[in-house]
Amino acid sequence: MNGIEVLASIFIGIGLLFFIAGTAGLLRFPDVYMRLHALTKADNLGLGFISLGVGLQTGSWSIGVKLLLIWLAVLLASSTVSHLIARRALRGGMSPWRREQ
Amino acid sequence: MIDLAAKAFDALLAGLILWLAWSSLSTQDILKGIVLFIAFGLCMGLAWVRLNAPDIALVEAAVASGITGAMLLGAWNKMRLSLAKMRGDETKLPEPGRPWLHISGLMAMGGALGWAIFSIPPENTGGLLVPAMRELPRSGVGNPVTAALLNYRAYDTLLEIGVLLLAVVGVWSIAKSRKPAQGVPRGPILYGFARISAPLLILIGGYFLWLGTSRAGGAFQAGALMAAVGVLLVLTYGPTRRVPAEWIDRWGSIFGLTVFLTLGIGFMLQGRAMLEYSAGSAGAWILVIESAATVSIGWTLLLLFLGGRPQAASQKGILVEEDEVEGQA
Amino acid sequence: MSLDPETLYALTGCGIFLIGLYSFSIYPHLIRKILALNIAGAGVYLVLASMAYQGKETVADPVPHAMVLTGIVVAVAGTALALALAGRISSETGKVDLEEPQDIEKEDE
Amino acid sequence: MSAFLSVSLVVLLITMAAGLVRVARGPTEADRVLASLLLGTTGVAILLVLSLVMSMPAAVDVALMFAVLSAIIGIAFALRGRVAASESEKDLE
Numbered sequence: 344m345n346g347i348e349v350l351a352s353i354f355i356g357i358g359l360l361f362f363i364a365g366t367a368g369l370l371r372f373p374d375v376y377m378r379l380h381a382l383t384k385a386d387n388l389g390l391g392f393i394s395l396g397v398g399l400q401t402g403s404w405s406i407g408v409k410l411l412l413i414w415l416a417v418l419l420a421s422s423t424v425s426h427l428i429a430r431r432a433l434r435g436g437m438s439p440w441r442r443e444q
Numbered sequence: 445m446i447d448l449a450a451k452a453f454d455a456l457l458a459g460l461i462l463w464l465a466w467s468s469l470s471t472q473d474i475l476k477g478i479v480l481f482i483a484f485g486l487c488m489g490l491a492w493v494r495l496n497a498p499d500i501a502l503v504e505a506a507v508a509s510g511i512t513g514a515m516l517l518g519a520w521n522k523m524r525l526s527l528a529k530m531r532g533d534e535t536k537l538p539e540p541g542r543p544w545l546h547i548s549g550l551m552a553m554g555g556a557l558g559w560a561i562f563s564i565p566p567e568n569t570g571g572l573l574v575p576a577m578r579e580l581p582r583s584g585v586g587n588p589v590t591a592a593l594l595n596y597r598a599y600d601t602l603l604e605i606g607v608l609l610l611a612v613v614g615v616w617s618i619a620k621s622r623k624p625a626q627g628v629p630r631g632p633i634l635y636g637f638a639r640i641s642a643p644l645l646i647l648i649g650g651y652f653l654w655l656g657t658s659r660a661g662g663a664f665q666a667g668a669l670m671a672a673v674g675v676l677l678v679l680t681y682g683p684t685r686r687v688p689a690e691w692i693d694r695w696g697s698i699f700g701l702t703v704f705l706t707l708g709i710g711f712m713l714q715g716r717a718m719l720e721y722s723a724g725s726a727g728a729w730i731l732v733i734e735s736a737a738t739v740s741i742g743w744t745l746l747l748l749f750l751g752g753r754p755q756a757a758s759q760k761g762i763l764v765e766e767d768e769v770e771g772q773a
Numbered sequence: 774m775s776l777d778p779e780t781l782y783a784l785t786g787c788g789i790f791l792i793g794l795y796s797f798s799i800y801p802h803l804i805r806k807i808l809a810l811n812i813a814g815a816g817v818y819l820v821l822a823s824m825a826y827q828g829k830e831t832v833a834d835p836v837p838h839a840m841v842l843t844g845i846v847v848a849v850a851g852t853a854l855a856l857a858l859a860g861r862i863s864s865e866t867g868k869v870d871l872e873e874p875q876d877i878e879k880e881d882e
Numbered sequence: 883m884s885a886f887l888s889v890s891l892v893v894l895l896i897t898m899a900a901g902l903v904r905v906a907r908g909p910t911e912a913d914r915v916l917a918s919l920l921l922g923t924t925g926v927a928i929l930l931v932l933s934l935v936m937s938m939p940a941a942v943d944v945a946l947m948f949a950v951l952s953a954i955i956g957i958a959f960a961l962r963g964r965v966a967a968s969e970s971e972k973d974l975e
Binding site: 450454455458461462465466468469470474477478481484488491492494495496497499500503504507511512515516519520522523526527543546547550553554557558561562564572573576577588589591592593596597600601604607608610611614615618619622664741745748749751752 | 778779780781782783784785787788789790791792793794795796798799800802804805807808809811812815816818819820822823824825826827829831832833834835836838839840841842843845846847849850851852853854856857858859860861863864867869
Binding site for chain 2: 419420426427430431
């Protein structure tokens with residue numbers, strides 16, 4: 344097990360942590376707007392770390408470019424879709440959760 | 445350790461697939477059923493990779509959870525809107541009758557199927573793997589699945605494109621096309637997204653088409669991506685743009701079948717069997733057929749997504765949802 | 774008892790085929806019936822692909838894979854046609870299921 | 883290394899199963915669709931790790947396909963036509 348492999352496993356491990364955090368947020372947050380955080384932030388960062396780890400491990404340029412493309416596509420898609428869904432929910436009259444309620 | 449983890453992964457995935465199938469069908473809430481069905485498609489994609497079938501996984505990713513999901517969502521919404529207009533009741537349905545009869549029949553069938561699975565001889569004979577790999581160098585492509593689709597069993601693929609065309613004929617004759625909702629604001633973020641990702645999707649479609657000659661990929665994967673571009677553009681720009689003239693739809697959807705049949709008959713005129721490629725040039729012909737088929741598959745799937753015959757483009761902005769109740773709000 | 778992955782997935786395929794068939798025969802809502810047919814079809818594909826599996830190291834049999842690919846695309850075509858029919862039925866009758874003819878007559882009276 | 887990757891696959895699949903709880907539970911339609919989008923991201927991560935474990939580069943292509951198509955469903959959902967009164971009531975539940 345050389346240095347690159349150790350680094351790759353560390354990145355994949357960090358990615359796993361973000362995924363677990365994102366899922367916890369999805370399950371625990373009280374309304375749809377907060378759950379958007381879990382979707383757009385934690386999971387996409389987790390995917391970034393995992394693709395970094397996988398890219399280091401394979402060490403091939405063509406796969407590296409594909410991994411970057413996958414990450415960018417997911418970032419673009421999830422930010423667009425969550426914007427659309429949140430706006431629609433807000434205009435549909437769903438009010439954000441507040442603590443005092 | 446690795447073996448144990450692999451076994452745990454397979455068992456968990458199989459359990460998830462079963463649970464998703466059951467819960468997407470047993471819910472009264474149709475949208476929940478559709479979303480769970482899309483998740484089911486994702487899990488099936490993982491199962492295909494586990495079974496060494498990346499070609500199927502690609503098609504499952506593109507078709508089953510992309511196009512079929514969008515189609516189901518659109519049809520569900522249209523049904524809901526027209527029921528709201530007619531004051532129909534979606535929830536009031538007759539109770540399912542005598543489930544025990546069904547269950548006992550299915551138990552017997554399940555027993556028979558399970559017995560059949562376990563009675564398959566354990567020494568795997570390899571099926572058609574050996575002849576398929578033996579003929580691969582002569583087939584003109586490097587991917588055995590593409591060879592099976594477009595060389596060994598090219599008739600199947602020809603007829604399959606025909607089936608897609610027939611489905612369009614059927615859909616056109618029973619319904620008018622479903623149009624994107626007009627009252628829903630689009631906004632700059634969606635327009636920006638469509639502008640970036642439409643060309644990107646076309647580029648990736650071309651990549652998958654080229655990939656099909658040597659590895660997993662091919663006309664269906666590329667065609668499904670083209671259809672996805674169409675779906676994205678229709679959803680984004682649909683309410684503000686003209687409907688293209690109908691002859692474009694017609695020619696776009698029969699193009700692939702025409703090229704396929706012309707080549708097949710051309711080979712017959714040269715004294716060979718239908719779709720029997722000449723030695724040495726098989727690879728080039730397969731690429732020609734696949735490129736033509738990609739265009740047609742994409743077009744056909746888009747027309748199927750629209751769910752009916754597009755209305756004549758007489759004026760600009762005609763895409764008013766007929767069943768739209770929104771205007772009354 | 775230890776199962777080979779291909780046997781496990783083949784049994785899963787049988788299971789989802791049965792679930793799909795059961796739901797198809799028992800629930801009246803047309804979209805649920807279409808979903809059920811799709812899921813039953815996925816079960817058949819899973820059985821076919823696990824027959825093609827030849828072990829971790831070797832390539833799988835390409836011919837069943839090609840058949841499954843054809844099947845998936847034909848299923849999409851069938852689903853689109855079925856959805857168009859279901860939409861037409863619901864817009865004509867205001868119902869989401871195929872009700873027995875005598876019930877419709879009763880309503881007319 | 884490989885043992886670590888195999889275990890992380892199982893962990894990812896478990897987080898995916900946990901995300902499904904949100905799809906099943908709702909409560910609004912938007913929750914279900916968003917959760918399915920998150921499942922898609924997790925599925926892409928599983929495919930990437932699977933491509934290492936099974937040494938199958940084609941799994942990266944499958945992940946690419948899922949990634950570029952993940953937006954279509956969400957956009958189709960967000961841009962659907964509305965039923966004026968009844969649906970906003972349903973979303974408020």
